[in-house]
Amino acid sequence: MAAPTSYEIGATLLTMQTLNALGVVAPKSDFSDYTDTIVLASGLTRGIGYPSAEWAYGFLTSSQYDVYKSFCSGVGASVYIAMPDNSRVYKRYSANMTLPTRYTIRSGDYIDVVIRFTHLIEAE
């Protein structure tokens, strides 16, 4: 597979599509290299745990919401995503996707939606 150059999502690695192709705009994304940090006895700080990420939208239209919901019928699901890391390099990951359990809906749109991805493991 060619290296990703934009945001992607899919149920499997082979079925990933760009958000653009799915009719969803690119999110404001937040990427964390580690789940947590700890301080060693030497005083050094060390990152531990899987990378995690958040995709945030000011609003999602109902059709865009349906796209995400198609990958995660419940609260959480295993998916594949592509996104930039903190070095601005796009990479593909397997991830656990978690959708909000509570939404604000205004005029049919979903307001201030944050989709969380945890347990990111590079897929390539």
Added chain:
Amino acid sequence: MSDNTPARALTADELTAYRNGRSAIKLGLAIQPYNPIFSAQINQTFTAGVGVAELTYDNATGDYTKIVGGMTLYVGSAAGLYDKGIVRIRKNADANKLYIAETFDVNFADNDYVTVIDTFGVWARETRMVGDTLYMDYDVEYAAGLSNDIMACVGGTAAVVFLRDGIAHFAPPSAATNSRAVNLTSIASYAYVADGAINQTDMTTPTPSWDYNAAGLYRWQCTLQDVDGGSTTVYRWVFVSPPEREFELMSSVIGENNGWSFTVKMRNALPSDIPPRALCVLYAMDEDPASIGLLSWYENIIAVGWVDVETMTTSSDDNSVTFSVFSADYWLDKTRAAPLTLSNTSSASYRWDKIYTMTLDAAAAHVIQKRTTLNLVADVFMQEFGVVADVINDGANSALAQINSIGGMYFAELKCNHLGQAFFETDYQIYDGAIPDPDIMTITDADINDGVTVTVKTAHKIALVELNGIESYNGTARIDLYSRAPSINGGGYGTYVNHGNKIFLDQNDANQIAGRIYAKENSAHDSVDFSFAYHTRAFDVAPRQALLFNFDNPARGYALNSRRAIPRRIEHQFIDGIGRTFLSCEIETRSAAVDGVEYHPPTSQDANIETSIPSMPSVDFPSTDLGAYFPTTAPADDLTPCPDGVASVNSSWDKTELDGTDSNKLSAFAYQPCRVKNDSYIDITATFYGDAYSNVHVYGIKSGARVITASITKPSYLFGIRATFTPLSPIDVDGFEINIDAGIGADITYNAGSTAASGSFDAAASGGSADVTLPAGWYAIENNAGPWQTENVANPRMSYKFKISANNGASWSATYGYRQQTNGGDYVLEIGGVLPYETFGYVTRIFYELTSTTLRVAAGSTTFADNSGSMGFIIRNVTLSGRRVTLGTMTIINVCAAGT
């Protein structure tokens, strides 16, 4: 293939992977499903109060030939239920009957439903007496002959592997590494069966392998057979690509005391999804570093155990079931133990419960194999520490307590590691293993989060350790041993602790253990607690192992660096994809231990026995002029005047010990004026060491002179000797003397103690050597690290030789060592000289008197073609024990009042 050695030092690459990794971890839970293989209905009636050991059945479904001993049987009021009870299948079924462990507490009834589940657990093998005949498992008679079970070590209880491109490979660790025949014969054959597997390879060797091509739970088995025909079949399991479970850990995964446990909540589950005693495996799906583990194919296992349904709770709120999982020790502790009597024998009249050279590990192996099903489902590693008991009687109320009661006589117990393997071994701090225990890793500042919590003692906790027990049974005499540490009187702070009913190799061993317990209890560091910066499964509470510290700030106030820490409690915590390991260690102080000292407890005074001279119980008589110190006193009131007959009186010696090497301890005296007649005798409670018995004399003393000599006999019913007087006519005496001839005698016991030096030499054919400077005296030289036992892995013994010189090699005293007979028989000791020696486990220990100040140790063989490597040795200080008597009570019989 890998060796089955579940404790080893981490490699530099593995440490780097830990320190650079992110400790990211996903967890998986594999549970043995409800897996019935046979069902039927009972077709018989029962008599209340009578045990049931077999069930006649009808309306069967399934293949009864698939039923094997150890499986689980549900008894229910409807098909598949276990509402009436759960019992163990004790042997293979036949076309009409199921054979179960004798059961009294299940209310069987005609037409009850029985379901055989392909689940194995830890159960008791009940014993039964019929007349004078003892049975196990209802109808297996305690047979004549050696117990020829094999303690099988074939791999962890369960592995979890995953299909990759449709294939999952599996190769258990070598069954030859630690499996051991109880009677110490060689294991001759291995036969593996892996139903459902493909690509089976080397299935009749100890190192087979096979593949699976479909997800599922697979049981495999190994039958080990020794050269005597003894055979043991054991079972283990492999989960292949187990289904993902919706679960969360409700507690840390904890290993402490004797084993491991954890609690999980499974969602979208019903209690019926978790069968009673179901095998349950918590495993890791590590991202970085890749799984680092102790055994190949078991690296991802975090903990293994069986579900205890008594801990199960359900919640309708979240449709969940919560339950706890425990390792085999927990189940052994819930397993009833029958009263046990085992005896040692050195003759050919052995039976299962009359064990030839009954070491404690042989006795524990008997309980494990004959009275439990532990080895059926778990490896059992037995440490040989060479301590022999004459008789073991035990009434412990659980199998674990019974095994640990036996082991406790030498500070050993059974523990389980996180792979489900069990280890019967001595405490790390009390006894040195024959093979050096591994240091798993050196912990640095890069390994731990935050700091270290050290609990410090500011004053000694224990003032005095007292041990009492007997010497390892030598087939003839019981020898009492007592030791105290740090001295006879103890220290100024702390309390007194006593460990009794022990068995020691010898007095020096007792002294060494007393010193180590004292040092352990009074360690400057009570405990050391810290959390790793990552999750690691590299160490465990068993088998014996240690960790080292090397902190940048070595002091940290408590000087931890280079001290060994023994893992006592391990706690794995998992939070949101992160694994962390918390550790509580006990700091090892063995290197600082000082041997305790021998002591002799005072002779007890029985208040109910009136002695003849209560006012003078402790007169210390000089040996040279006895008569001058006798008071001019009338005979004791309670002595009968001679015309009226004779009487018996209790008296006591003025010393508790005679020692042929101590001029002040050649004689002991008892003051008891009396008239000795021709049927008078003295029964003396005493223990004889070396050749003391044949060099002891008893006299009657009058005015400081020996006036009559007794003849000495040693009746079998008397724990000591009888001194019989046969005067031609009655003779008055002031008292009695017991005396031994001066000298250490011919029968000398060599007691190896603390380490005086150590070293190594090149085992090359040309014969390397190593010099050690020591004061002249007696020493013990023994093999230590190095390829001393490389010739036969299955039954290892020291196979190289070493030789000793006191004059820098100008002349060699002798060469010693083991060699293997070429006819395939047992090993024999090849002694080139006459020096005393002893052997235990892998170790040969030679006792040698150094007449100079340089001891040279060298390779003794230039003929072995495989001489290679560096051969380590240890030199220990030695004390000699020879002609010696410990004196107890004395009763003077058939005497009357002097002068009457």
